[in-house]
Every structure is written in structure tokens, then in C-alpha cells.
Amino acid sequence: MSPLLHMAGPDASRKRHDPLQQYDEQLLCDYGEDEDEDAFEGMDGDVEYMRNEFEPIGDDDDDVSQGVADVTPENTKSKAQRSMMPTWLQDEYMDARTHLQSEIAKTGRPACYNNGQFTMTAPPLVFSRTVPFEIEPIDFYRPQFFVWLPHLFQRIPCPSCKDMKRSTKQGQPVMLRVLGWPKQPRRIVDLEHLVFIIGHRYRCVHGDCKKTFQSWSPAIMRVLPPPLAALFPFHLTYRCGLTDRLVGVLRASFQRGIGPFPFAKYIRTMHIRYYERLHVSYLETVRQRMQASASGLLPSHRPFPLWNDPSGYAGYVPTHRYFRAFYDSLIELHANEMDQHMAMLSAEGLSHDHSFKVRRT
Numbered sequence: 001m002s003p004l005l006h007m008a009g010p011d012a013s014r015k016r017h018d019p020l021q022q023y024d025e026q027l028l029c030d031y032g033e034d035e036d037e038d039a040f041e042g043m044d045g046d047v048e049y050m051r052n053e054f055e056p057i058g059d060d061d062d063d064v065s066q067g068v069a070d071v072t073p074e075n076t077k078s079k080a081q082r083s084m085m086p087t088w089l090q091d092e093y094m095d096a097r098t099h100l101q102s103e104i105a106k107t108g109r110p111a112c113y114n115n116g117q118f119t120m121t122a123p124p125l126v127f128s129r130t131v132p133f134e135i136e137p138i139d140f141y142r143p144q145f146f147v148w149l150p151h152l153f154q155r156i157p158c159p160s161c162k163d164m165k166r167s168t169k170q171g172q173p174v175m176l177r178v179l180g181w182p183k184q185p186r187r188i189v190d191l192e193h194l195v196f197i198i199g200h201r202y203r204c205v206h207g208d209c210k211k212t213f214q215s216w217s218p219a220i221m222r223v224l225p226p227p228l229a230a231l232f233p234f235h236l237t238y239r240c241g242l243t244d245r246l247v248g249v250l251r252a253s254f255q256r257g258i259g260p261f262p263f264a265k266y267i268r269t270m271h272i273r274y275y276e277r278l279h280v281s282y283l284e285t286v287r288q289r290m291q292a293s294a295s296g297l298l299p300s301h302r303p304f305p306l307w308n309d310p311s312g313y314a315g316y317v318p319t320h321r322y323f324r325a326f327y328d329s330l331i332e333l334h335a336n337e338m339d340q341h342m343a344m345l346s347a348e349g350l351s352h353d354h355s356f357k358v359r360r361t
């Protein structure tokens with residue numbers, strides 16, 4: 001008997017007959033802790049993988065598979081499963097695209113844009129006007145989508161043609177045309193949960209260019225007006241990405257001596273805490289429905305899926321190796337600015353620590 005059930009004491013025998021017991025027991029589920037995470041530290045394959053992850057992102061990454069982040073051929077099966085993309089994501093993505101398309105056809109913009117936000121997610125069940133006959137666990141963890149369609153705000157010049165100083169026959173800047181939706185949304189890690197970016201693909205019709213771009217590519221961000229580009233709060237790596245606020249916490253933590261390993265644990269704890277709140281919310285809803293149903297003729301409720309089940313909640317947090325490599329790449333990116341800052345310091349200022357906590361290896 002697990003310690004928690006043992007602590008139930010006198011209630012334990014009553015609990016045996018409680019139809020909610022099977023759900024309650026799931027709260028004791030194994031989250032697949034990373035005790036063996038260091039086993040792959042420094043392995044050649046892993047180092048190579050991390051190097052690729054922090055290569056510059058291409059203009060069009062439509063064929064990049066995101067589902068294997070943090071996985072090397074040497075890794076265990078459980079690790080590979082943990083970082084798989086949710087199996088239900090494609091269906092949710094197709095539904096979201098259909099919604100967006102009909103909203104754009106009606107008003108020229110997605111409904112979330114008309115509400116002044118980029119985020120599109122299913123509201124909690126309490127907002128529903130009708131009481132559904134059947135509830136599913138996924139009703140409690142539908143993906144949060146960030147809809148990034150900058151062409152709906154203004155026409156976008158081709159970054160490549162702009163660099164090459166190419167123009168149209170009329171002497172105008174070459175503008176991009178819409179090519180369609182990407183194959184899949186981009187998975188991003190936030191402080192407590194995942195976010196999926198829905199973007200768009202563009203193509204250049206100039207005969208000497210014909211390049212394609214994703215709306216989230218750095219090349220597109222470069223040619224957008226800075227106030228619009230600033231509303232894209234993500235830092236993308238080759239297959240993964242972090243929200244800007246997570247990066248803010250990462251920088252503050254690393255600069256104050258909290259290393260990559262405790263930091264990864266901390267973020268993982270926050271994600272699992274969020275998952276458990278959803279789980280409890282599901283259980284409470286099931287309990288309420290069972291108590292409210294006089295006839296008892298309710299459809300049976302499915303158990304809430306495990307944290308790292310790709311066909312269920314599909315929780316994912318990068319490893320400490322990823323966070324460390326991310327911080328290193330961030331420091332490298334700003335190395336010139338730091339050098340300039342140090343060159344401007346007075347002799348008195350130089351006596352302080354200005355290492356910016358760069359990892360020395």
C-alpha cells in the first residue's frame with residue numbers, strides 16, 4: 001500500500017467501494033523522474049544533437065520533425081516516448097485551422113485578433129452554455145494556440161529580395177504571397193504548460209528568388225515593423241522553443257547561481273503542478289456530475305491520462321542540458337554587446353564581477 005493510501009486510515013475501507021477511487025489513485029502516478037539524466041552527459045551523439053539544436057533556424061522549417069527533441073539513438077525508450085509530440089495534436093490543429101479559415105473569411109481576421117489577442121484556446125467547461133452529456137479528459141487540456149499571421153496586419157516584403165535589393169518591374173519592393181498553413185504547429189515550452197504556434201507559409205514570386213518562409217522565421221521577424229515583431233514572445237531553437245518569460249526566469253536563475261539541473265527540475269515541477277490542477281478539476285467535475293445525476297445513467301468516465309502519455313496529456317519539459325545550451329547560445333548572441341559594455345566600464349567598475357555567469361568548461 002502506498003504511504004498516501006495508508007494515511008487514509010479509517011477511510012480506506014470506505015474508499016475501496018468509492019467509484020472515484022480509480023481516479024484518485026492516478027494522482028499517485030509516476031511522472032518518470034530523470035534520475036538517470038546524467039547518464040547521457042557528454043556523449044558524442046548528445047553533444048552533436050545539442051549543437052544542431054542551436055544552429056540558426058532556417059527560413060522554412062516545414063520538414064523539420066519536432067517530435068524527437070532531446071532524444072539521441074542511445075537514449076532509452078521511455079525518454080523517447082516522453083518527448084514525442086501529442087498524437088492528438090494533428091486533429092486539434094486541423095480543427096483550429098478550419099475555425100481560423102472560416103473566421104478570416106467572415107471578418108478578414110481570426111476572432112482572437114478582434115479580441116486583441118494572439119492566443120486561441122478552448123474556454124473551460126463552465127463557460128459552456130450547454131451541459132455536455134459526456135466529458136472527456138482532453139476537454140481539460142486542450143492545446144493553447146498562439147496564432148501568428150503577420151500578413152493580416154500588413155504586406156510583408158521578401159527578406160531575401162530586400163537584402164539583394166531586388167524590386168518589381170514597377171520598381172516596387174517585392175512582396176511575399178501566402179503559400180498556406182505549415183504542416184504542424186510549433187511546440188513551445190512556457191513556465192507551466194506548452195504553447196503551440198500556428199503560423200503561415202509565404203513564398204516570393206520574383207523569378208530570381210522563389211524562396212519560401214515560415215511566419216515565425218527570424219528572416220520574417222527582421223522585415224516586420226519592430227512593434228509588431230515585438231509581439232512574438234518566443235525564442236525558437238531548431239526543433240523546440242521557449243517563451244520569453246521562461247527565458248527571463250532562466251536568465252535570472254542562472255545569474256543568481258541556480259544551475260541548469262535545479263532549474264530544469266523547477267520548471268518540471270511547475271508543469272506537473274499545472275497538470276495536477278487540471279486532473280483535480282476533472283475529478284471534481286466527474287464527482288459533481290455523479291452526485292447530481294439522480295438516475296445514475298451517466299456514461300462512464302475515462303481515467304485522466306498520465307502526465308507523459310503522448311496520446312494523453314503529452315507533458316514535455318526539456319532537460320537541463322537543453323536549458324544550459326540555450327543559455328550559452330544566448331550569451332554568445334550578446335557577446336559583442338557585453339564586450340562593448342565592459343570596454344566602457346570604469347576601472348572601479350571592472351573590479352566587480354562582470355563574467356555574466358558564462359559557463360567555463
Ligand SMILES: [Zn+2]
Nearest residue numbers: 158161204209
Ligand atoms: Zn524574394
